[in-house]
Every structure is written in C-alpha cells, then in structure tokens.
Amino acid sequence: MTRGEPVLGPPASGPSPVIQSPCPGRAGRSRPRDCFRRIRWQIGVMAILACALVISGCRDADDLARLAPQMLARGAVARPAAQGTTAMTQPPQELPPRQPTEGFDFESAGTDASGRMLFHIRILNGGHPYQVATSKLTPLFYVDGKTSATYVAEAYFNSNPNRTPFSIQPGDEFVLPLPADSFLVRWQEERDEQLGHPARLREYVSERGDRLRYYLTDSFPLRYELLRNDSNGIATIELHPDLAYLLGNGKTDILRLAQLIYRVPDPDIFQMEAIRSLAATLRPGEATTIQIDRTVQHLDPVREAWSRAFRLEQVAESGKTHLTRAVFEANVNDRVLAIDDAIGDRTGIGELIDGRVFRLEFNRDGSVKVFYKTGPDDARGKRDPFQLRENERWSAIYQRLAPESDPPVKWGPGQPTDLQPFPSARDPKHQASDPAQSFDYLIPGRTIVYTFQPIRTLSSVRVELEFHDLLRDIRDRYRTEIEQGLDYFTREQAKTPS
Numbered sequence: 027m028t029r030g031e032p033v034l035g036p037p038a039s040g041p042s043p044v045i046q047s048p049c050p051g052r053a054g055r056s057r058p059r060d061c062f063r064r065i066r067w068q069i070g071v072m073a074i075l076a077c078a079l080v081i082s083g084c085r086d087a088d089d090l091a092r093l094a095p096q097m098l099a100r101g102a103v104a105r106p107a108a109q110g111t112t113a114m115t116q117p118p119q120e121l122p123p124r125q126p127t128e129g130f131d132f133e134s135a136g137t138d139a140s141g142r143m144l145f146h147i148r149i150l151n152g153g154h155p156y157q158v159a160t161s162k163l164t165p166l167f168y169v170d171g172k173t174s175a176t177y178v179a180e181a182y183f184n185s186n187p188n189r190t191p192f193s194i195q196p197g198d199e200f201v202l203p204l205p206a207d208s209f210l211v212r213w214q215e216e217r218d219e220q221l222g223h224p225a226r227l228r229e230y231v232s233e234r235g236d237r238l239r240y241y242l243t244d245s246f247p248l249r250y251e252l253l254r255n256d257s258n259g260i261a262t263i264e265l266h267p268d269l270a271y272l273l274g275n276g277k278t279d280i281l282r283l284a285q286l287i288y289r290v291p292d293p294d295i296f297q298m299e300a301i302r303s304l305a306a307t308l309r310p311g312e313a314t315t316i317q318i319d320r321t322v323q324h325l326d327p328v329r330e331a332w333s334r335a336f337r338l339e340q341v342a343e344s345g346k347t348h349l350t351r352a353v354f355e356a357n358v359n360d361r362v363l364a365i366d367d368a369i370g371d372r373t374g375i376g377e378l379i380d381g382r383v384f385r386l387e388f389n390r391d392g393s394v395k396v397f398y399k400t401g402p403d404d405a406r407g408k409r410d411p412f413q414l415r416e417n418e419r420w421s422a423i424y425q426r427l428a429p430e431s432d433p434p435v436k437w438g439p440g441q442p443t444d445l446q447p448f449p450s451a452r453d454p455k456h457q458a459s460d461p462a463q464s465f466d467y468l469i470p471g472r473t474i475v476y477t478f479q480p481i482r483t484l485s486s487v488r489v490e491l492e493f494h495d496l497l498r499d500i501r502d503r504y505r506t507e508i509e510q511g512l513d514y515f516t517r518e519q520a521k522t523p524s
Contacts, residue, residue: 155178162211163210216229225242225246251264260319260320267310283301294369294371335365348368363427365388388420392433393480396478398473405469451472452469
C-alpha cells in the first residue's frame with residue numbers, strides 16, 4: 027500500500043521555540059511601562075467597541091456571538107461525512123453434491139486420541155485401495171513422507187497383513203487415519219480450459235469447501251491453485267519450476283501469464299506490472315509460491331469500481347480532455363465521489379504520456395488523490411508540493427457533483443507516496459530521513475501519487491465574508507464614536523509620564 031501517513035512519535039530534535047513578549051523593548055527585552063501603556067490602550071479600544079455594541083442593541087452582539095466561534099475555528103475544516111465502504115468478501119459458494127464412491131464404502135469413525143480423523147473403509151467388488159487414494163485425497167497429499175497412494179496402501183496392509191497387491195478381495199476392511207487438516211475430497215472434475223494457455227486440469231472441492239485446481243498439462247506455467255474456505259478469498263498458487271525457462275524461450279509471455287494467474291481476458295495495468303515484477307524474481311528450477319486475492323477480478327481498484335458508476339462523461343476542461351470521468355452515487359456506499367481516468371484498458375505505464383496527470387480521485391471526505399507520471403521537467407529541480415493543486419477546478423467539481431454537502435474550496439500541499447507495484451519515482455541519489463522529503467527529487471517516467479487534504483470549505487468562506495461585512499457595518503455606523511474614543515485614549519496616553 028502507498029504510505030505517507032504522519033509519523034507518530036516524539037518531535038524532531040531542535041532548538042526550543044522562543045515565546046516572545048507582546049511588548050518587546052530594546053535588545054529583545056520588554057519595558058514594563060511601555061507594556062502597560064499598550065495593554066491599557068488596547069483595553070480602551072475594546073471598551074469603545076463594547077459600548078458601541080451596547081448602544082446598537084442586541085442584534086449586532088448576537089451576530090458577533092454567532093460568527094466569532096466559527097471564525098476562531100477556521101483551522102478545523104468541516105469535511106463532508108464519508109460514506110461507509112462495503113468490504114469486498116469472498117461470496118459463499120454452495121458445496122456441490124457429494125459424489126458417490128465406486129469400489130469401496132467410506133464412513134466416518136470419529137477421531138483418535140491425537141485428533142486425527144478416522145474413516146472405516148470396506149472394499150467392494152472391483153475395488154482397490156488405490157481408488158480410495160484417488161477418490162478421497164488429492165495429489166497434494168503428503169504425510170510422513172508418503173503420497174496418498176502409498177499412505178492408503180500402508181493402512182490397508184496393516185489391517186490385512188496376509189494380502190498382497192494381487193489378492194485384494196471384496197469385503198476387506200481397514201481404518202484410515204488422516205490429519206485433521208486433510209483435504210478430504212467431496213467432489214472432483216477433470217476438464218479443459220482456455221485462458222492465456224490451453225490447459226487440462228482437475229478441480230477438487232473438499233468437505234469443508236476448500237477448492238483445489240491441479241493442472242495436468244505437462245510443463246505448464248502453474249502447478250496448482252489452492253483456495254481454503256477460511257482464507258478470506260486469498261488463494262495460494264504454486265508456479266512451475268520451469269517457468270523462467272518457459273518465459274525465456276517464448277513458451278509463454280507476461281500477458282498470457284497474467285491472464286492465466288488472474289483468470290481475466292483483459293489484465294489491468296497493475297496486474298501486468300505485478301507479473302513483470304514476479305518474472306524478474308524467478309530462478310530456473312525453483313518453484314515459486316504466490317498469493318492472489320480472488321474476491322476481486324482486477325488489482326486496479328478503479329477498474330473494479332468503474333462498473334458501479336451511474337454516469338460517465340468526458341472531461342472538457344482544457345488540458346484534461348484525455349480523461350474520462352466516472353461519477354458515483356452516494357447510496358452505493360462508495361467512498362469516492364468521482365474518478366477522472368486516462369488508463370482505460372492500457373496494460374503498461376509506458377503507454378501513458380510523461381509529465382501528465384493520468385488519474386484523479388475525488389473522495390467524499392474532500393481529499394483529492396492525483397496520480398501523476400513524472401516528466402523531464404521533474405528532474406530539473408526540487409519538487410513543488412503545490413504544483414498539481416487546482417483549487418478552483420476541484421471546488422467547482424465538488425459544488426456541481428455534491429451540492430448538498432459542504433464542498434471544499436482550498437486544499438493544502440500534496441502528500442507524496444509511491445504507487446505500488448510500480449517502481450518509485452524517488453531519486454535514490456537524494457536520500458532523506460523524512461518520508462515526504464525523500465520525494466523532493468524525482469526520476470522521469472515514473473508514477474507518484476499526491477494526496478491533497480482540504481483546509482477550507484464553502485461554509486467557512488461564507489462565514490468569513492459575513493463576519494467581515496458585520497465588522498465593516500459596525501465601523502461605518504459608529505465611526506464618529508469610535509474616533510472620539512480613540513482620540514480620548516490617545517490624549518490620556520500622552521499625559522502619562524514615560
């Protein structure tokens with residue numbers, strides 16, 4: 027995930043802050059008499075204003091009492107309430123019907139003292155222990171150094187020591203102990219698939235709902251995929267030890283491998299980059315295990331969310347016509363108000379133009395994420411944290427798409443983060459301990475994400491304007507009284523001996 031959150035901990039070491047006197051004199055020291063004179067003068071001005079308010083009645087006082095707290099709280103931005111997001115979870119899948127066994131009876135016999143599952147098995151006409159192994163266990167079974175066929179045969183011959191592989195008879199019985207976490211097959215099917223590569227595979231479903239896809243095609247990029255029922259949709263995939271050889275000799279490629287691993291005909295730009303990074307780590311002859319989230323089809327969250335948009339529109343602003351906007355309704359629990367996107371169905375970051383924004387996310391909490399591909403100009407000097415901020419345009423978008431909320435009108439500096447799984451845009455020649463400062467110098471042709479937090483909203487601007495208008499009105503209405511009071515205090519101040 028991209029980082030950039032504030033670092034929690036003690037403040038950085040440095041000189042202690044200097045609290046200055048409100049009445050500084052020479053050499054930075056305060057002179058008590060000067061200080062008291064200034065304070066008395068300020069109190070007098072405040073007294074004059076108070077008297078003017080009393081003379082004017084209660085209306086102006088009520089207005090000041092209403093507006094002043096809001097003015098004092100200008101730093102606390104009232105952001106629109108974020109909608110709760112619905113977490114993506116693996117939808118429950120119904121278990122297929124239990125397949126009948128052929129050649130043997132298979133019944134549960136409880137558990138033993140060590141917690142192993144026990145099963146009572148009776149061989150029927152034409153049956154064999156090997157059928158038990160292939161019908162109830164998978165090719166991944168490996169216990170005490172034994173495969174499924176060897177393990178079941180050993181249990182059979184332990185209970186039937188006078189039998190040989192050629193004298194197995196109907197009616198022979200034995201007890202099969204299995205580890206508690208064994209994949210006990212409920213259903214299985216062999217079939218052909220065509221996605222990235224033509225493949226022959228056998229799919230297994232366990233009594234607990236675990237699912238195994240075991241590839242039978244020789245020298246296939248994948249060996250198997252295991253999705254446990256309690257894994258929250260995270261599948262484990264083991265790649266073939268010869269995958270580096272298959273890539274190097276053109277037997278497969280990044281696109282076909284991405285289609286196969288993610289099981290989509292159109293891998294997104296994030297999936298393609300993840301597979302490129304994976305391919306760079308492969309070693310000939312070594313099997314690699316990876317994990318894939320099966321609760322989503324694509325790694326790109328925008329590709330996943332795009333179908334939930336209730337309206338699509340072309341961005342018409344000058345310099346932004348390469349972007350397409352998706353607008354989302356609030357009642358679908360999306361944290362995003364709108365997304366401007368230029369990626370589309372592109373599969374490589376090289377297809378995007380350098381030095382240009384390729385995505386913006388307008389969130390309901392007022393924050394804006396700007397996805398940017400660095401260009402040649404970004405390598406010529408220190409990064410400007412306000413470079414990509416567009417207060418007027420962003421404010422207009424919020425006011426048009428969410429007029430019922432309190433839209434932001436001004437944003438602070440952009441907080442930079444990397445965009446995984448793409449290479450960082452940070453120039454390694456300029457190191458910094460502060461995460462934000464490590465982005466001060468950038469490499470062209472890389473991706474970077476800026477998060478802009480709102481610092482002012484439309485309501486705060488209206489309050490400020492109303493407050494200023496009220497003060498101006500008081501000044502105009504009581505100008506004579508105020509000037510007379512100030513003149514009186516100026517004369518009294520001049521009489522005071524220095």
